Amino acid sequence: MARKASTQRKVLVTAIAWTIAFLIFFPILWTILMSFKSEGDAIKAPFDMLMSPWSFESYAEVQTRSNYSRHFMNSVVISLGSTLLALVIAIPAAWAMAFVPGRRTKDILMWMLSTKMMPAVGVLIPMYLIFRDFGLLDTRTGLVVVLTLINLPIVVWMLYTYFKEIPGEILEAARMDGANLRSEIIYVLTPMAVPGIASTLLLNVILAWNEAFWTLQLTTSAAAPLTQFIASYSSPEGLFYAKLSAASTMAIAPILILGWFSQKQLVRGLTFGAVK
Amino acid sequence: MGKITLRNVTKKFGDVAVIPALNLDIENGEFVVFVGPSGCGKSTLLRLIAGLEDTTDGSILIDGADATDTPPAKRGLAMVFQSYALYPHMSVRKNISFPLKMAGVDPAEATRKVDNAAKVLNLTSYLDRKPGQLSGGQRQRVAIGRAIVREPKAFLFDEPLSNLDAALRVNMRLEITELHQTLKTTMIYVTHDQVEAMTMADKIVVLNAGRIEQVGSPLTLYRNPANVFVAGFIGSPKMNLITGPEAEKRGATTIGIRPEHIDLSTTAGEWQGEVGVSEHLGSDTFLHVHVPGMPTLTVRAGGEYGVHHGDRIFLTPQADKMHRFGADGKAM
Amino acid sequence: MATQHSRTAARLMISPAVILLLLWMIVPLSMTLYFSFLRYNLLMPGMETWAGFDNYYYFLTDPAFFSALSNTIILVVGVLLITVIGGVALALLLDQPFWGQGVVRVLVIAPFFVMPTVSALVWKNMFMNPVNGMFAHIAKALGLQPFDFLSHAPLASIILIVAWQWLPFATLILLTALQSLDREQQEAAEMDGASVFARFIYLTVPHLTRAVTVVVLIQTIFLLGVFAEILVTTNGGPGTASTNITYLVYAQSLLNYDVGGGSAGGIVAVILANIVAIFLMRMIGKNLDA
Known part of the structure; x- marks a missing residue:
C-alpha cells in the first residue's frame, strides 16, 4: 500500500501487539528465568524470585539426577531417524506423483492423508501388543518405526507440493540441452528440490520431537525421549520448580530455535498446501 | 546441416x-x-x-x-x-x-x-x-x-x-x-x-x-x-471479408479486400458508407466505415486524412487486389 | 514425457509408501476390531472368549463414556472458539503496520513449538498451583483466596492450556491467509465506495472463511486426540471430570488391562474421528486442483 498509516495509529498498534505477544510468550519466558534460580528462590513470590541471585545449579542437578543427555539423545535419534526414514520412502513417491501424474495420483494422495486422520487410540492396543511381543517396547527402533509411519503422509504431501512447483519446462530444457536422466536429476532436479526437502525435514523433526502420544505409551526409561522425561516430573518432582524449569528449557530450546526458522513452511505443511 | x-x-x-x-x-x-x-x-x-x-x-x-x-x-x-x-x-x-x-x-x-x-x-x-x-x-x-x-x-x-x-x-x-x-x-x-x-x-x-x-x-x-x-489471419489490420449479395455479384461466396486496397473519395465511388471510429496512428489512419448490407469495413487512409465521425464517404475496392473464395472457403 | 517406461518406474517408486501405509492402516485396525468383540483381559492371557457386542454395550452405557464424550466435545469446541476468535483478532492486528513485526511474530508463534508435556507441567505447577503458582501469588497480592484450578475447574484449565498451544497455529495460518488478500481488490472496493467495515464484511471475511475452515478441521483432528496434557495434569480427574475419549480408552485398556472394552472404545473413537475427517478430506480435495 502506498498510503502511510498515521504515526499515532502505528504507535497504538505497536503497543497492543507487543503487550499481547509478551503475554503469550510469558509462560516460556518465566520458565527460562526460573531455570536460573535456586530451588528456594523459585517458589518465592514473582517479584522476589526475579530479584534473587542467578544460578546454574538446577541445570547441573537435572543432569546428575536423571541423565538428561541420554533422553536428549533419544529425542534426537528418534526424531531425526524417523524423519530421514520417512524422507527416503517419500521422496521417490512424491517425485513420481508430481512428475508422472496418473489417473489415480489424486486418489492416492487423499488416501494417504486419510491415514493421518485415524486416531491413535484406535490402534493403541494392537500396537502395544505387537511391540510387547516383538520386544520393541521402550526401544528407539520401535519408536522410529511408529513415528515414521504417522508422519509419512505429511512428508509425502509436503514434498509433493514442493516438487509440483518445479516447472516441467525446466526439466524439458535440460533434456533439450542433452542431459540424460542421471544428469537431469543431479544437476537440475536435486538442486531445485533441496530447499523443499530441507523444510520438510525441519517441520517433520519438530513434529516428531514434540509427539506425545506414542512416545508416552511405548517408552518408559531406556528409550524415553524428552517428552516422557518431562512427564516424569508430573509428580512429585514437579514441585521442584527450578529443576522442572531447567529440564523444560533444555527440552524446548532446540525445537524453539528450529521452529522459528520454519514458520513459513509450517503453515504449508500443516495445512497440506491448502493455505500458502 | x-x-x-x-x-x-x-x-x-x-x-x-x-x-x-x-x-x-x-x-x-x-x-x-x-x-x-x-x-x-x-x-x-x-x-x-x-x-x-x-x-x-x-x-x-x-x-x-x-x-x-x-x-x-x-x-x-x-x-x-x-x-x-x-x-x-x-x-x-x-x-x-x-x-x-x-x-x-x-x-x-x-x-x-x-x-x-x-x-x-x-x-x-x-x-x-x-x-x-x-x-x-x-x-x-x-x-x-x-x-x-x-x-x-x-x-x-x-x-x-x-x-x-x-x-x-x-x-x-x-x-x-x-x-x-x-x-x-x-x-x-x-x-x-x-x-x-x-x-x-x-x-x-x-x-x-x-x-x-x-x-x-x-x-x-x-x-x-x-x-x-x-x-483473415495474415495481414494487419485484418482483411475485410464480405459475404452476401456483394460477393455473389462477383461470382463468389466470400470476397476479401485488404484495408490498404480500398480507394477513398468524398464525392463518388462503388460503395457509400458512414465513418465510425477513426484510428490515427500518425503514419496511417484506419477508418471503420459502416456500409449498408456489409460488415464494418476497415480502410487505410493517409496519416493526416481529415474525416470525422459521421461523415459520408465513398469506397472503391481495387479490382485486381480483390480475393474471391468459393463455398468451400478455398480461393477461386 | 509420460511414456510407458516412466509410468512403470513411477509405480515402483510410489509402492513402498503405499504398502507401508496400507499395512499401518489395516493390520492394527483390524486387530482392534477383532479384540473389540472378545472378552479379553491382559492379566488373564489365553482366556479370551467371544463377547459379541457386549464390549460396545458396556462401553457405550458406561456413565464414564457420556462424561468423556461431553468432555471431548467441550474441550474441542472450547479450544476452537478461543483459538479461532483469538486467532482472527490477532491476525488482523498483526497484519497492521507496526514496529517490530518480526519479533512479535516469533514471540506469538513460540508456544506451538513447546512439547505438550512441558506446557502442561509449566502451567500446572508454575501458574495454576494453588500455593506457589503465579496465579496464587497474584490472588494473594490482591487479598483474594487462591483458586485451585485443576481441582475445581479441571476441564477449563486444560482448555486454557491447550488453547495456549494452538492459538499460535490459528494465528499463523489466518495471518498467512490475510497477507494473500488481493490488494487491488481492496482498492477496487475502495474506489467503489465501500467503507472499511463493508470491505471487511464483503472481502476479508469471505477470504478468511477457507482458512478458518482449514484451521477448524485440522485442529479438530488433533484436539480429539489430546492426551499428554491430561495425563500429566489431572489424570482425567477428579473422577472423570477431565477424562476425554482418548484418555478413557487409554485408562480402560492399559490401566484396567481390559483389551476388549478398550478396543470397543478405540473403534468408537475411530468412527467419531472419521465423521470429522470426511469433511476435511472433501475440503482439501477441492483445493487440490486449484
Whole structure:
C-alpha cells in the first residue's frame, strides 16, 4: 500500500501487539528465568524470585539426577531417524506423483492423508501388543518405526507440493540441452528440490520431537525421549520448580530455535498446501 | 546441416487427434514460423520435433535420418521456451555452459564459447548473476545463449517473446532475425502473432486445428491466401471479408479486400458508407466505415486524412487486389 | 514425457509408501476390531472368549463414556472458539503496520513449538498451583483466596492450556491467509465506495472463511486426540471430570488391562474421528486442483 498509516495509529498498534505477544510468550519466558534460580528462590513470590541471585545449579542437578543427555539423545535419534526414514520412502513417491501424474495420483494422495486422520487410540492396543511381543517396547527402533509411519503422509504431501512447483519446462530444457536422466536429476532436479526437502525435514523433526502420544505409551526409561522425561516430573518432582524449569528449557530450546526458522513452511505443511 | 522432414506425423491424446497426419519439409538454413490461433497444435508440433512428445504415427527425419524415436537430448536441436526455463540455481555462465557440460566439451573450450555468446548477446557483464536478478529481456537472451553455444542443427522457439512488453518484443524480434542471418542455422519459430510471422519468416506455416492451411513466404501468403482462414489471419489490420449479395455479384461466396486496397473519395465511388471510429496512428489512419448490407469495413487512409465521425464517404475496392473464395472457403 | 517406461518406474517408486501405509492402516485396525468383540483381559492371557457386542454395550452405557464424550466435545469446541476468535483478532492486528513485526511474530508463534508435556507441567505447577503458582501469588497480592484450578475447574484449565498451544497455529495460518488478500481488490472496493467495515464484511471475511475452515478441521483432528496434557495434569480427574475419549480408552485398556472394552472404545473413537475427517478430506480435495 502506498498510503502511510498515521504515526499515532502505528504507535497504538505497536503497543497492543507487543503487550499481547509478551503475554503469550510469558509462560516460556518465566520458565527460562526460573531455570536460573535456586530451588528456594523459585517458589518465592514473582517479584522476589526475579530479584534473587542467578544460578546454574538446577541445570547441573537435572543432569546428575536423571541423565538428561541420554533422553536428549533419544529425542534426537528418534526424531531425526524417523524423519530421514520417512524422507527416503517419500521422496521417490512424491517425485513420481508430481512428475508422472496418473489417473489415480489424486486418489492416492487423499488416501494417504486419510491415514493421518485415524486416531491413535484406535490402534493403541494392537500396537502395544505387537511391540510387547516383538520386544520393541521402550526401544528407539520401535519408536522410529511408529513415528515414521504417522508422519509419512505429511512428508509425502509436503514434498509433493514442493516438487509440483518445479516447472516441467525446466526439466524439458535440460533434456533439450542433452542431459540424460542421471544428469537431469543431479544437476537440475536435486538442486531445485533441496530447499523443499530441507523444510520438510525441519517441520517433520519438530513434529516428531514434540509427539506425545506414542512416545508416552511405548517408552518408559531406556528409550524415553524428552517428552516422557518431562512427564516424569508430573509428580512429585514437579514441585521442584527450578529443576522442572531447567529440564523444560533444555527440552524446548532446540525445537524453539528450529521452529522459528520454519514458520513459513509450517503453515504449508500443516495445512497440506491448502493455505500458502 | 538442419533439414527437417515430417512424414505423416500424427499426434493423438487419447482419441482426440490433435494433429492428423501432417507432411512438411523444412530446408537447411530456413527460418520457418508456425503460426495459428491458440490451440491449433503449433506448440505440439514443435514439441514433436523436439522429441518432448512421442508421435502417435508417422516419422520425423532430421538430415535424412529417422529421428522419430530418438530422445530429445540426442537430436542435436536447441529450444528456447516461452518461460525461458532457465535453471534458477545456476549463474548465467553456468546456464549457458550447461549444454556444453552435458556434451562433455573441454572446460577451456566451453569458457571460450560462453564468452563469445555473451558478447554477441550483450550479456558479458551479467555472467555471474543468477537468472532471478535479470530482467525479462536479459533472461530471454540467456535462454538464446544457452541454445547458441551447442551449435545445434536447428533452433526451436516456442513463443519466446510473449512474456515481454511491446517495445522489447520489437527489439528481440530484430535480434533474433539478425542472429539467423549471422548463423544461417535452421530456425523453427512458434507464435500466435502474425506480425512476428510476417516480419521474421522465410516460410510461414499457417496451422488451424492441427492441419496446415497454407505454406509459403510471407508475401505469397499476403498476396495469394489459399483460403478464407489464411486471408483473415495474415495481414494487419485484418482483411475485410464480405459475404452476401456483394460477393455473389462477383461470382463468389466470400470476397476479401485488404484495408490498404480500398480507394477513398468524398464525392463518388462503388460503395457509400458512414465513418465510425477513426484510428490515427500518425503514419496511417484506419477508418471503420459502416456500409449498408456489409460488415464494418476497415480502410487505410493517409496519416493526416481529415474525416470525422459521421461523415459520408465513398469506397472503391481495387479490382485486381480483390480475393474471391468459393463455398468451400478455398480461393477461386 | 509420460511414456510407458516412466509410468512403470513411477509405480515402483510410489509402492513402498503405499504398502507401508496400507499395512499401518489395516493390520492394527483390524486387530482392534477383532479384540473389540472378545472378552479379553491382559492379566488373564489365553482366556479370551467371544463377547459379541457386549464390549460396545458396556462401553457405550458406561456413565464414564457420556462424561468423556461431553468432555471431548467441550474441550474441542472450547479450544476452537478461543483459538479461532483469538486467532482472527490477532491476525488482523498483526497484519497492521507496526514496529517490530518480526519479533512479535516469533514471540506469538513460540508456544506451538513447546512439547505438550512441558506446557502442561509449566502451567500446572508454575501458574495454576494453588500455593506457589503465579496465579496464587497474584490472588494473594490482591487479598483474594487462591483458586485451585485443576481441582475445581479441571476441564477449563486444560482448555486454557491447550488453547495456549494452538492459538499460535490459528494465528499463523489466518495471518498467512490475510497477507494473500488481493490488494487491488481492496482498492477496487475502495474506489467503489465501500467503507472499511463493508470491505471487511464483503472481502476479508469471505477470504478468511477457507482458512478458518482449514484451521477448524485440522485442529479438530488433533484436539480429539489430546492426551499428554491430561495425563500429566489431572489424570482425567477428579473422577472423570477431565477424562476425554482418548484418555478413557487409554485408562480402560492399559490401566484396567481390559483389551476388549478398550478396543470397543478405540473403534468408537475411530468412527467419531472419521465423521470429522470426511469433511476435511472433501475440503482439501477441492483445493487440490486449484
